[in-house]
Amino acid sequence: MDITKFVELSLGRWRSQRSAHHLAFAHFEQVISTIDIVALDPNDPDAIALCKSNNIDPATAVAPFRMSWEGESDWDENEASQGTTVLVPIPDADNPAQGKLLRDRGYAETIPSIGQYCISENGTFTLSTEYDRATAEEKIWFATPNLRLRVSLIKTSAGSGVVTASFSSEIRSLSGQ
Template sequence: MTIESFLLKSEGEWKSMRSGHSLAFQQFEEVISQIKITILKLTDSKVSALLSSIPLQTGIPTTPFRMAWNAESDWEPDDPNQVSSGECILIPIKQSENNGLLIRSIGYAESEQAISKYKLLNDDTFTLSTEYGQSVAEERIWFISPNVRCRSSVLKTISGNGILQTSFSSEVRKLDLNG
């Protein structure tokens, strides 16, 4: 699988159920999310702006996309209007057929721009590794059918000596039954 085909398989609306374990605080969290992945053109103004904001990278920009989410967590206050939401622009920079960089306007673990290293494994699993100021996030995403995918993540200390958080998500594509 190529990065382009992985992202085309990922495009659409997904319902996600995530279980997170904060090992540092000995807490457990359940999160229900709505995720929308939209492929963008390289000429999109937000894509151009993000590319121009980073140091020159070796590789070929390909298949940029927007990811938007709405999430409800059992850690949230009792007010149902308190929903976590956001969006980010992501741009793969292909360095070879199976790996490269992923530029993120907002990171997964910390709310800052980030550059991740990605790799597509022989079993079509997509892996990401992102170093932030205080932590390192490692993610794995794989499809178990065309409309069901799984995601796992581990958040470690920057030294790699401690695991701060782990999570597992199952994501089901929303199908248009009228179309």
């Protein structure tokens, strides 16, 4: 599987159940959210601007997309978390199963990021992103075409310890609502 196929499988509206495990305190956090993943045109101005801000030739980008989410955490029921981000894959020239993923804002921090991805033979997408103070490692795979699973680890920037491990079950909203 290459990134174009992976993005294609991911397009649509998803209802997500996420559990975060804050490991030091054995604390659980639960989040229900709606995620929309929409394909962007290769000439989308936001996608091109993201390439240029990273000094990357927009012609090397494939399957750019926009992800938006709106969720509710049990940590603060009054705070609805929502956001939107543009993501642009840049496959390596010599190996289409891996490459860079540009993002105009990240999950863990609200700043732009560049992650390194690879896709294994069995179709698991792995993404590693280094931030100033933390490293995020994410695995995404499809249990069925309508069930996407995601495990995310937040590590200290030294990479030694995992601070948070979280798991999302994302079910496709077949109604399209």
